[in-house]
Amino acid sequence: GFDLIHNHDWLSSFAAIDLKNDFRLPLLTTIHATEKGRNQGNLYGDLQHAIHQAEWHAAFESWRVITCSRYMAWEVQTYFDLPPEKIDVIPNGIDPRPFDALNGKDLSQFRLQFAQPDQPIIYYVGRIVPEKGLAALVDSVPIVLREWPGAKFVVAGGGAYLDDLRVKAHVLGVEDNIIFPGRVSDEVRDGLFKVANVAVFPSLYEPFGIVALEAMCAGTPVVVTEVGGLPEVVELHRTGITVKPNDPQSLAWGILHTLKHPDWAATRAENANRVARAEFNWARIADQTTRVYHRVVEEACASDWAYKAPDVIAT
Numbered sequence: 001g002f003d004l005i006h007n008h009d010w011l012s013s014f015a016a017i018d019l020k021n022d023f024r025l026p027l028l029t030t031i032h033a034t035e036k037g038r039n040q041g042n043l044y045g046d047l048q049h050a051i052h053q054a055e056w057h058a059a060f061e062s063w064r065v066i067t068c069s070r071y072m073a074w075e076v077q078t079y080f081d082l083p084p085e086k087i088d089v090i091p092n093g094i095d096p097r098p099f100d101a102l103n104g105k106d107l108s109q110f111r112l113q114f115a116q117p118d119q120p121i122i123y124y125v126g127r128i129v130p131e132k133g134l135a136a137l138v139d140s141v142p143i144v145l146r147e148w149p150g151a152k153f154v155v156a157g158g159g160a161y162l163d164d165l166r167v168k169a170h171v172l173g174v175e176d177n178i179i180f181p182g183r184v185s186d187e188v189r190d191g192l193f194k195v196a197n198v199a200v201f202p203s204l205y206e207p208f209g210i211v212a213l214e215a216m217c218a219g220t221p222v223v224v225t226e227v228g229g230l231p232e233v234v235e236l237h238r239t240g241i242t243v244k245p246n247d248p249q250s251l252a253w254g255i256l257h258t259l260k261h262p263d264w265a266a267t268r269a270e271n272a273n274r275v276a277r278a279e280f281n282w283a284r285i286a287d288q289t290t291r292v293y294h295r296v297v298e299e300a301c302a303s304d305w306a307y308k309a310p311d312v313i314a315t
Helices: 010-023 045-061 070-080 134-147 162-172 186-195 210-218 248-260 262-279 282-302 310-314
Strands: 005-007 027-031 064-067 087-089 121-125 152-156 178-182 198-201 222-225 241-243
Touching: 005 010, 010 027, 010 045, 027 045, 027 070, 027 282, 045 070, 064 070, 064 282, 070 087, 121 134, 121 186, 134 152, 134 162, 134 248, 152 186, 162 178, 186 210, 198 210, 198 248, 210 222, 210 262, 222 248, 222 262, 241 248, 248 262
Parallel strands: 005 027, 027 064, 064 087, 121 152, 121 198, 152 178, 198 222, 222 241
Antiparallel strands: none
16 A cells, blocks of 8 residues: 655665565655765775665665755765766755744753853754764864853763763863763753854764754854755855864854854844744655655656556556
């Protein structure tokens, strides 16, 4: 009774390809990231080569491929030799309701858990892994503190890289200005977006950057690196600040520019909020995805390959 298979990851691609061939159903794959991209275009060891091969095979076996950004479309074309006409770009989406629920609420006591009223909060949330560029963020802290001594950095999330960052903060003598709360609940995550002065995402590799969208929906000014899909979400000086990757000086400049010019930052945040809700809402993205589903099914039914149910044959 199914018309197509939609796969989202190399881990499930083996089952998806088997189902495709067993039932003669067209396969659609969304590629959210690639192993080669995570490693800056390189592959190390047998496991990474095997993952890359599985990703390539899924793309090859798919009727069409969806990517979340134009950057990811470039990646799959480059790394998998995929023809551009086989790719649809459909971004990820955001649900603004959790942030809207906090509008008008007094979050001053919540904020005091992280900083005093006169101390700005610079906020990161996400996986604590090297590819997120957090070493550069910690290196930027002393630069920011020279001009804004009371600034507080909140780096939320879990990951094996957390201890390394704590050591780096201690060596730099800035451990009192960085809070590492570990994994936080959705409520704490959303509350921090609402009370932060800046949300910063210094990634070295980022296929899309949904956390930037979350900040935009919360009304938080954003600073992001010019990598991957982030510049497709954040436009320099219109919806946020973009900076150079792995560059603490550039990152510090973006943070300080936002803190020093609150009126400009507020205007960018308002623009970003409108863009996030208009262009990255789930209803719009669901409609785009449904159109791809219809195209795949129609093309498959018109071919000699796909299984045709009796009612399809009759029509």
